Amino acid sequence: xxxxxxxxxxxxxxxxxxxxxxxxxxxxxxxxxxxxxxxxxxxxxxxxxxxxxxxxxxxxxxxxxxxxxxxxxxxxxxxxxxxxxxxxxxxxxxxxxxxxxxxxxxxxxxxxxxxxxxxxxxxxxxxxxxxxxxxxxxxxxxxxxxxxxxxxxxxxxxxxxxxxxxxxxxxxxxxxxxxxxxxxxxxxxxxxxxxxxxxxxxxxxxxxxxxxxxxxxxxxxxxxxxxxxxxxxxxxxxxxxxxxxxxxxxxxxxxxxxxxxxxxxxxxxxxxxxxxxxxxxxxxxxxxxxxxxxxxxxxxxxxxxxxxxxxxxxxxxxxxxxxxxxxxxxxxxxxxxxxxxxxxxxxxxxxxxxxxxxxxxxxxxxxxxxxxxxxxxxxxxxxxxxxxxxxxxxxxxxxxxxxxxxxxxxxxxxxxxxxxxxxxxxxxxxxxxxxxxxxxxxxxxxxxxxxxxxxxxxxxxxxxxxxxxxxxxxxxxxxxxxxxxxxxxxxxxxxxxxxxxxxxxxxxxxxxxxxxxxxxxxxxxxxxxxxxxxxxxxxxxxxxxxxxxxxxxxxxxxxxxxxxxxx
Ligand code: SF4
Ligand code: SF3
Numbered sequence: 315x316x317x318x319x320x321x322x323x324x325x326x327x328x329x330x331x332x333x334x335x336x337x338x339x340x341x342x343x344x345x346x347x348x349x350x351x352x353x354x355x356x357x358x359x360x361x362x363x364x365x366x367x368x369x370x371x372x373x374x375x376x377x378x379x380x381x382x383x384x385x386x387x388x389x390x391x392x393x394x395x396x397x398x399x400x401x402x403x404x405x406x407x408x409x410x411x412x413x414x415x416x417x418x419x420x421x422x423x424x425x426x427x428x429x430x431x432x433x434x435x436x437x438x439x440x441x442x443x444x445x446x447x448x449x450x451x452x453x454x455x456x457x458x459x460x461x462x463x464x465x466x467x468x469x470x471x472x473x474x475x476x477x478x479x480x481x482x483x484x485x486x487x488x489x490x491x492x493x494x495x496x497x498x499x500x501x502x503x504x505x506x507x508x509x510x511x512x513x514x515x516x517x518x519x520x521x522x523x524x525x526x527x528x529x530x531x532x533x534x535x536x537x538x539x540x541x542x543x544x545x546x547x548x549x550x551x552x553x554x555x556x557x558x559x560x561x562x563x564x565x566x567x568x569x570x571x572x573x574x575x576x577x578x579x580x581x582x583x584x585x586x587x588x589x590x591x592x593x594x595x596x597x598x599x600x601x602x603x604x605x606x607x608x609x610x611x612x613x614x615x616x617x618x619x620x621x622x623x624x625x626x627x628x629x630x631x632x633x634x635x636x637x638x639x640x641x642x643x644x645x646x647x648x649x650x651x652x653x654x655x656x657x658x659x660x661x662x663x664x665x666x667x668x669x670x671x672x673x674x675x676x677x678x679x680x681x682x683x684x685x686x687x688x689x690x691x692x693x694x695x696x697x698x699x700x701x702x703x704x705x706x707x708x709x710x711x712x713x714x715x716x717x718x719x720x721x722x723x724x725x726x727x728x729x730x731x732x733x734x735x736x737x738x739x740x741x742x743x744x745x746x747x748x749x750x751x752x753x754x755x756x757x758x759x760x761x762x763x764x765x766x767x768x769x770x771x772x773x774x775x776x777x778x779x780x781x782x783x784x785x786x787x788x789x790x791x792x793x794x795x796x797x798x799x800x801x802x803x804x805x806x807x808x809x810x811x812x813x814x815x816x817x818x819x820x821x822x823x824x825x826x827x828x829x830x831x832x833x834x835x836x837x838x839x840x841x842x843x844x845x846x847x848x849x850x851x852x853x854x855x856x857x858x859x860x861x862x863x864x865x866x867x868x869x870x871x872x873x874x875x876x877x878x879x880x881x
Pocket of ligand 1: 319322329332334335336337386
């Protein structure tokens with residue numbers, strides 16, 4: 315195995331024995347092969363001139379496959395073998411549409427693509443397709459043998475490899491966001507078309523560093539579109555997030571803990587637990603669900619339990635009830651006792667945990683989780699009180715006058731965007747120290763699980779404006795970008811970088827990569843990224859990012875605050 319897609323990459327270079335995240339070598343290799351297969355699908359779509367609007371189910375499966383390979387989403391080999399087989403079947407049928415030769419499976423076009431009639435074969439020679447579009451494997455052993463030659467290291471030039479992987483990791487985050495939107499019935503052909511374009515480009519040996527740098531920026535442009543799509547899907551269905559006090563203590567009822575990012579899954583769980591005497595608590599990235607008006611009507615939506623994902627082993631122990639993962643981040647459970655209480659759905663999975671599939675209408679049956687909850691004790695209290703959040707774009711726009719006055723009067727000197735991920739690395743204490751030591755006339759704008767490093771600190775407020783404004787999940791970094799653009803308009807500035815906003819972002823997995831690329835596309839400069847720079851940036855690629863965009867790492871909290879405050 316070789317994997318360097320996340321911030322925990324072993325020795326800062328890559329995991330090659332077993333993942334620091336707990337990913338086993340075979341799982342890593344199967345993930346490589348799945349990505350390769352999806353690249354093959356993209357090669358056929360692009361070279362065959364197929365239109366994403368005709369590709370229905372293929373589009374959906376491509377998103378899901380990319381999503382499954384995100385750090386800490388899915389550790390289940392059986393799920394990957396099944397998905398590789400599914401993607402190979404789709405790939406082979408697509409190929410039959412564009413090359414001369416035997417026809418596709420009977421009914422394929424109608425069944426999977428929703429086409430009324432078969433598209434006439436374009437007759438491109440099969441030899442024009444990449445190996446990814448034609449390779450054959452049967453058993454899991456054959457898959458693993460094939461995987462050994464198609465992973466990250468198959469690209470020898472380290473700069474090309476770095477750029478290809480930067481694009482692919484961005485696409486993984488992008489696919490995750492597009493998949494959440496899809497679960498709420500929102501999709502867009504241009505979002506799919508870009509996945510095919512970009513993945514096919516990563517197979518093209520004719521593309522050099524300049525073309526790949528351009529494609530990286532285009533990935534950021536599409537990242538904005540994917541986040542906007544998801545924002546529209548969430549807010550049109552559940553309303554605009556509003557200022558909310560979230561209970562962090564516990565109630566007496568037995569309960570289910572829901573983690574991950576998928577609001578459609580949460581809605582189904584709340585509907586099914588309503589009136590059953592079972593409460594629902596959020597964990598980690600699901601916390602911001604409390605900010606949406608639509609979920610406030612559920613009396614059993616009891617609060618948020620615990621902290622960021624990496625504390626789950628101890629927090630699941632004391633929660634006592636079952637846990638539902640809708641997405642990453644899963645930490646491999648150490649005891650059977652906890653593992654037996656974990657359920658997964660969507661792109662997430664863990665061997666030995668029950669996986670709940672949707673039926674043909676997208677409905678999920680959570681009755682087994684509810685039944686288990688009823689047999690288990692209620693959660694053990696680990697803290698009490700409330701935390702405040704809900705500062706997504708519309709809520710902040712509603713407060714705009716107050717915010718603008720505070721900036722004009724000098725009550726607020728600077729905003730710090732500290733969005734992104736949290737993680738278990740000791741060096742992340744930096745973010746707590748940084749938040750604590752920031753001057754009292756500064757405000758933190760946050761989103762993603764990075765917030766858990768400072769959202770329970772008594773940082774106070776400035777004239778009623780809390781000093782930590784939480785917009786929501788990592789995808790709600792989109793809100794932070796909209797807020798910045800709004801302030802630029804209000805202050806009549808020509809450049810977003812003239813605003814009193816500094817960017818000190820924590821990253822961990824690939825959703826943070828698409829957020830970063832989206833910010834770069836919006837023209838944001840001088841973003842600081844920590845706790846360490848990505849292992850997948852080669853020295854030359856890192857140099858381009860530093861010279862073109864002023865990307866930097868982090869130092870000590872004291873030095874960095876001085877630097878950001880311009881002292
Ligand atoms: Fe290592 Fe991160 Fe890859 Fe896991 S996802 S194997 S920790 S680089
Ligand atoms: Fe967190 Fe996994 Fe990235 Fe969605 S839950 S931000 S790490």
